[in-house]
Every structure is written in C-alpha cells, then in structure tokens.
Amino acid sequence: xxxxxxxxxxxxxxxxxxxxxxxxxxxxxxxxxxxxxxPYQGRWALPGGFVQIDEDLxxxxxxxxxxxxxxxxxxxxxxxxxxxxxxxxxxRMRVVSVAWLVLAPDLPSPVAGTDAADAxxxxxxxxxxxxxxxxxxxSILSDGVxxxxxxxxxxxxxxxxxxxxxxxxxxxxxxEAVWGVELDPRNFHRKVTGTPGFLVETGRTTTRxxxxxxxxxxxxxxxxxxxxxxx
Amino acid sequence: xxxxxxxxxxxxxxxxxxxxxxxxxxxxxxxxxxxxxxPYQGRWALPGGFVQIDEDLxxxxxxxxxxxxxxxxxxxxxxxxxxxxxxxxxxRMRVVSVAWLVLAPDLPSPVAGTDAADAxxxxxxxxxxxxxxxxxxxSILSDGVxxxxxxxxxxxxxxxxxxxxxxxxxxxxxxEAVWGVELDPRNFHRKVTGTPGFLVETGRTTTRxxxxxxxxxxxxxxxxxxxxxxx
DNA sequence: GCAAAAGTGTTACCCTTACACCCATGT
DNA sequence: ACATGGGTGTAAGGGTAACACTTTTGC
Numbered sequence: 001x002x003x004x005x006x007x008x009x010x011x012x013x014x015x016x017x018x019x020x021x022x023x024x025x026x027x028x029x030x031x032x033x034x035x036x037x038x039p040y041q042g043r044w045a046l047p048g049g050f051v052q053i054d055e056d057l058x059x060x061x062x063x064x065x066x067x068x069x070x071x072x073x074x075x076x077x078x079x080x081x082x083x084x085x086x087x088x089x090x091x092r093m094r095v096v097s098v099a100w101l102v103l104a105p106d107l108p109s110p111v112a113g114t115d116a117a118d119a120x121x122x123x124x125x126x127x128x129x130x131x132x133x134x135x136x137x138x139s140i141l142s143d144g145v146x147x148x149x150x151x152x153x154x155x156x157x158x159x160x161x162x163x164x165x166x167x168x169x170x171x172x173x174x175x176e177a178v179w180g181v182e183l184d185p186r187n188f189h190r191k192v193t194g195t196p197g198f199l200v201e202t203g204r205t206t207t208r209x210x211x212x213x214x215x216x217x218x219x220x221x222x223x224x225x226x227x228x229x230x231x
Numbered sequence: 232x233x234x235x236x237x238x239x240x241x242x243x244x245x246x247x248x249x250x251x252x253x254x255x256x257x258x259x260x261x262x263x264x265x266x267x268x269x270p271y272q273g274r275w276a277l278p279g280g281f282v283q284i285d286e287d288l289x290x291x292x293x294x295x296x297x298x299x300x301x302x303x304x305x306x307x308x309x310x311x312x313x314x315x316x317x318x319x320x321x322x323r324m325r326v327v328s329v330a331w332l333v334l335a336p337d338l339p340s341p342v343a344g345t346d347a348a349d350a351x352x353x354x355x356x357x358x359x360x361x362x363x364x365x366x367x368x369x370s371i372l373s374d375g376v377x378x379x380x381x382x383x384x385x386x387x388x389x390x391x392x393x394x395x396x397x398x399x400x401x402x403x404x405x406x407e408a409v410w411g412v413e414l415d416p417r418n419f420h421r422k423v424t425g426t427p428g429f430l431v432e433t434g435r436t437t438t439r440x441x442x443x444x445x446x447x448x449x450x451x452x453x454x455x456x457x458x459x460x461x462x
Numbered sequence: 463g464c465a466a467a468a469g470t471g472t473t474a475c476c477c478t479t480a481c482a483c484c485c486a487t488g489t
Numbered sequence: 490a491c492a493t494g495g496g497t498g499t500a501a502g503g504g505t506a507a508c509a510c511t512t513t514t515g516c
Binding site for chain 2: 009010011012013014050051052053054055056057080082083084085086087093094096098
C-alpha cells in the first residue's frame with residue numbers, strides 16, 4: 001500500500017449489480033430492469049446502483065434488492081459473485097461494479113423501483129442468446145448462471161428456489177430447470193431425503209401438483225457447508 | 232443506475248490485494264510484505280496497491296504481482312477471489328479492494344518491491360493463528376486458502392504449485408501440503424495419471440528425490456474445466 | 463544388499479444408476 | 490377404474506480406499 005495522500009488515488013465510482021435468478025414456468029429466469037436513460041436507454045439491464053460512501057458492499061446489495069425488486073434478505077440466498085471493472089465498461093466514467101448472485105423463489109411479480117422504468121422476469125436462455133443487455137451485463141449474467149449451476153451440485157442451495165415449504169418434486173423441478181436436464185424422481189428423492197442437514201420434515205403433506213400426497217419439507221437453516229448432490 | 236452527474240457519485244479508492252500461495256518445505260506458505268508506514272506500520276500485509284484510473288482490474292493484479300513479487304503471469308495461476316469494502320477497513324479513506332488468488336511454484340525468494348520494506352514467504356497456519364495481519368487481510372487470506380483447498384478437489388490446479396516439469400510424487404506433496412493430509416501414493420498415482428486432460432508425459436524421467444526414476448510430466452495447458460480429484 | 467520411492471494388481475466397499483414395483487390421492 | 494405423482498426395493502456398474510507386491514534407482 002502507498003502512503004496516504006488525499007489527492008494521490010484515482011477516484012472510482014463503485015456500484016453493485018444483482019443477478020437475481022428464479023425458476024418460473026419450469027425455466028430459469030432472471031430479473032431485469034429496462035433502462036430509462038442513456039446510455040443503453042431502453043435496453044434491459046441487471047438491477048443495481050451506486051454504493052453509498054458509508055455503506056458496506058453487502059448492505060448496498062441488500063438495499064438495491066429491496067428498492068428495485070421488493071425482495072427481502074429473508075426470502076432469498078445472496079452471495080458475492082465477482083467484480084467487474086474494465087476501464088470503459090461504462091462510457092460515462094470509471095465504474096467498478098461488485099456483482100451479487102441472488103437465488104429467489106417464484107414470488108409475486110417484482111415491484112419496479114424508482115430507478116427503473118420497468119422490471120420483469122426474463123428467461124435466461126433467451127436473454128443470453130439475444131446478447132442485448134446493457135453494459136457488460138450479459139457477461140455478468142453468464143457468470144452468475146454458471147455459478148448457480150455449479151453450486152447446486154455441492155450445496156443445498158436448490159431450496160433457495162422453493163417456497164418456505166416445498167415437496168421433493170418441487171425441489172426436483174428447480175434442479176431440472178437450472179441444469180436443463182431431467183432427473184430420475186426416485187433417485188432424486190432418495191438422495192435429498194438421505195442427505196443429512198438438507199431437508200427437515202414438517203409433518204404436513206400436500207396434494208398440490210396431483211397424485212399421492214407429498215411430504216412438505218423446509219430447508220435446514222444455517223446450512224453451513226453441506227456436501228451434496230447431482231441427480 | 233442513476234443519471235450521470237460528475238458530483239453525484241461518492242468517490243472510492245480501488246485497490247488490488249494478492250493472496251500468493253506456494254508450497255515450501257512441505258507446507259502451504261503465503262507471500263507477505265512488511266508495512267513500512269502507518270497505519271499498521273511494521274505489520275505483515277498482503278501485497279497490493281492502487282488500481283490506476285485507466286487500468287483493468289486484472290492488469291493491476293498482474294502489475295502488482297510483478298512489482299512486489301517479481302513473479303510473471305506465465306509462472307502462476309491467477310484468479311479473482313472476492314472484493315472487500317467494509318466502510319472502515321482502511322482508517323484513512325474508503326477503499327474497496329479486489330482480492331486475487333495466485334498459486335505459484337516454489338521459486339527463488341521473491342524480490343521486495345519499491346512499496347514494501349520487506350517481503351517473504353510465511354507459513355499460512357502460523358500466520359492465520361497469530362491473527363496479526365494488517366487491515367482485514369487475515370480474512371482475505373483465510374478466504375483465499377479456503378478457495379485454494381476447494382478448487383484442488385475439482386480442478387487440476389495442483390500443478391500450479393509445481394515447476395514446469397514435475398513428478399507425480401512432487402504433485403502429491405503439493406496436495407498434501409495444501410490439504411494437510413497424507414494421501415496414498417499408489418492411489419494418487421493412478422488417479423492423476425488416469426484423468427484425461429491433466430498430465431502430459433514428457434518422456435523424460437528423474438531421480439531427484441531418490442528411489443526408482445519417476446516419469447516427468449507437464450500440466451496440460453489451457454485446462455478448460457477438467458473435473459478431478461480427491462485423494 | 464538395502465533403503466527409498468515409483469508404479470501395478472487386486473479386492474472390498476460405497477455410491478450412483480436404472481428400473482420394477484407399490485402407495486395414496488383426485489376425478 | 491384410472492391417471493398422476495409419491496415413494497421403496499433391488500441389482501448392476503463404476504469409482505474409491507486399503508494394501509500386497511514388483512520395479513529401479515542410489516549408496
């Protein structure tokens with residue numbers, strides 16, 4: 001580190017951007033906002049905004065999550081994804097953006113915040129292949145999806161896509177949507193119910209979805225580091 | 232994102248910090264520099280420095296690596312670790328630091344750069360337990376070690392700790408040092424030589440280390456995403 | 463010859479996979 | 490009755506772990 005001199009360090013703007021993923025209609029979707037101003041006016045972008053000068057990075061992510069999506073931290077899983085800071089990623093000024101990955105259940109439609117002209121869930125596949133996101137957000141989204149897919153293999157994060165109480169079938173549907181594969185229902189059931197520290201029986205059952213009543217589970221909270229799972 | 236106004240965004244300093252790990256004397260070691268100025272004068276710290284205003288984040292990491300350690304990108308593996316930006320992590324001003332993980336072979340002692348009064352390899356275990364690093368660098372180092380340990384399980388990154396040409400025994404010694412466990416030499420040999428896309432035979436052998444001559448290997452370059460390995 | 467490290471063979475065990483089969487509901 | 494999804498049983502196959510054993514050098 002260099003000696004302190006208030007005029008010696010280059011000033012950067014620091015923002016947070018959110019990759020908010022959910023499973024809707026059997027596919028992986030991402031929350032996007034439509035930009036109301038230049039640059040990239042009218043284009044879809046990840047929700048995000050400036051970090052305040054006395055605000056922790058994670059606090060900024062939580063604040064933007066609430067302001068732009070209406071989601072609360074209790075509802076979702078949030079983790080730091082990566083930081084993007086190419087010199088001209090924002091044409092207006094030098095911006096370093098700390099991206100966060102958010103895994104959310106399929107909640108009622110998000111509320112557009114004050115900064116965004118519009119906000120909506122969009123299928124990840126079509127969004128990435130169209131390649132029309134603002135800034136370097138397509139790259140950030142791609143990294144976020146890759147991280148989500150990888151983490152579902154060795155953690156119990158799949159439950160983050162489900163409501164508070166869910167069936168094994170609903171959990172399996174989330175995994176299938178994220179990975180884009182079909183999983184054997186019988187083996188999947190054995191695996192998740194047989195993994196310690198993953199699911200907690202509620203004792204209640206449900207018949208939503210049809211067929212024989214299914215046990216309802218909740219995710220084991222404070223899942224420190226549960227090893228887990230592929231198919 | 233908010234409209235552009237050159238006075239509207241809070242100015243941050245952005246730095247890079249490096250967690251440079253190697254295996255020396257059979258144990259995992261980290262490259263530290265001794266701080267010559269306040270704050271934390273005289274304390275050990277991770278090498279790092281300010282990102283320049285027109286410089287990519289990864290370019291800043293590579294530059295600091297060269298300036299403070301004498302290491303070149305060709306010699307090492309480098310990946311982004313995480314970003315640390317608690318409001319008072321640096322008492323002088325608001326600093327957001329992008330940390331990078333570097334895995335290096337056991338090279339000749341690093342050259343102290345201009346910014347650092349001193350630089351040397353230090354055992355990771357003792358460094359973490361003493362808890363006397365500057366700033367939040369103990370936390371960053373801890374995260375870096377955790378990442379390194381995890382990535383060795385599912386990638387072929389262990390070879391980053393070895394020289395250009397190495398034996399299976401030397402590779403195993405690196406894994407044992409990073410994980411702090413003993414691995415079965417026979418099974419380890421079968422595993423790494425049997426994993427496609429990991430090792431490339433050079434055809435040459437060596438008897439350094441004693442015993443029967445061992446085949447020399449190089450790491451398969453551009454290891455895109457090789458699945459791999461525990462034990 | 464002996465120690466030391468490299469490398470191969472073999473076997474028991476576990477986890478995954480595939481799929482036959484039964485269970486409990488709604489219609 | 491039948492369709493639908495929930496859940497259990499079971500056996501084959503692949504990978505891991507433990508370890509006996511052979512190979513090839515230096516001293």
